[in-house]
Amino acid sequence: MNPSGGLRWHWRAWRSQRQWQGTREHLAQWLESVQPASDQLLLLGPSAGWLLPSAFLTRFGQVHCWDIDPLAPFLFARRHGAALRAAGVSWTYQRGDAWANLDKLLAAHPQAAVLFDNLLGQLRFHGPGTGSEAAAHAASVERRITRLRRSLGGREWGSVHDLLSGPGRLAEPGQEMPMRRRKLRAGVPLAQDGWLSGLQPQGDWLDHLTAAVFAPGTTVYDIAWPFKPGYWHWLQAGWVAPASVSR
Numbered sequence: 347m348n349p350s351g352g353l354r355w356h357w358r359a360w361r362s363q364r365q366w367q368g369t370r371e372h373l374a375q376w377l378e379s380v381q382p383a384s385d386q387l388l389l390l391g392p393s394a395g396w397l398l399p400s401a402f403l404t405r406f407g408q409v410h411c412w413d414i415d416p417l418a419p420f421l422f423a424r425r426h427g428a429a430l431r432a433a434g435v436s437w438t439y440q441r442g443d444a445w446a447n448l449d450k451l452l453a454a455h456p457q458a459a460v461l462f463d464n465l466l467g468q469l470r471f472h473g474p475g476t477g478s479e480a481a482a483h484a485a486s487v488e489r490r491i492t493r494l495r496r497s498l499g500g501r502e503w504g505s506v507h508d509l510l511s512g513p514g515r516l517a518e519p520g521q522e523m524p525m526r527r528r529k530l531r532a533g534v535p536l537a538q539d540g541w542l543s544g545l546q547p548q549g550d551w552l553d554h555l556t557a558a559v560f561a562p563g564t565t566v567y568d569i570a571w572p573f574k575p576g577y578w579h580w581l582q583a584g585w586v587a588p589a590s591v592s593r
């Protein structure tokens with residue numbers, strides 16, 4: 347079973363389209379601020395692209411998607427195919443493990459920009475679920491995520507990922523969902539960031555092990571995502587463009 351994708355994910359995403367509309371708009375706002383210099387995009391973990399605007403994809407001439415989910419290519423084509431065809435974008439969709447094969451993928455697409463599309467925060471679930479093996483898996487995911495920036499050095503890349511998730515509720519129904527743009531500062535623990543206090547968070551939120559994806563100084567968008575009734579995800583989105591490739 348796919349713990350972060352597959353039928354369960356598609357069913358939830360399809361059913362939640364109205365509740366997730368604000369999140370989709372926040373992500374679109376972030377992506378509008380991105381100015382990719384490359385004509386190619388390596389898109390990792392996009393599933394059907396439930397939260398992704400087609401308008402971002404049509405800024406590229408070629409899009410290469412990778413996901414482990416066998417249903418994803420068909421559903422991605424249904425959601426984005428018409429817009430991609432109309433814009434003359436050629437795209438491929440490969441079923442496979444983008445995390446295990448990352449170095450090979452980067453070598454095969456040396457000029458491509460890379461977008462981790464809500465993949466990095468899911469990696470901790472793709473391993474043993476309990477006991478010391480789960481702890482070892484989590485530690486190894488966290489170590490590799492910490493090194494990710496180095497593997498991508500010199501290339502333009504971005505990621506949207508879960509930072510934390512847990513129970514909460516908006517103080518007032520209909521209140522605008524929190525979103526902020528900021529420069530990451532070093533040494534501010536997530537637990538001490540009062541940004542989500544408007545959601546009245548309860549208990550310990552789950553750490554998705556992605557706090558080290560971006561370097562201090564990166565401009566990021568923090569987005570509160572109403573994942574399911576009474577349960578929120580803190581999404582973080584950012585784009586890194588080294589001076590050598592930025593427009």
Ligand SMILES: C[S@@+](CC[C@H](N)C(=O)[O-])C[C@H]1O[C@@H](n2cnc3c(N)ncnc32)[C@H](O)[C@@H]1O
Nearest residue numbers: 351391392393396397413414443444445463464
């Ligand atoms: C939470 S879903 C996000 C889906 C997508 N961003 C969207 O908007 O629909 C995470 C996706 O990552 C995929 N995934 C998880 N681990 C992966 C891996 N190692 N390689 C490729 N895809 C992976 C899952 O199959 C799933 O489709």
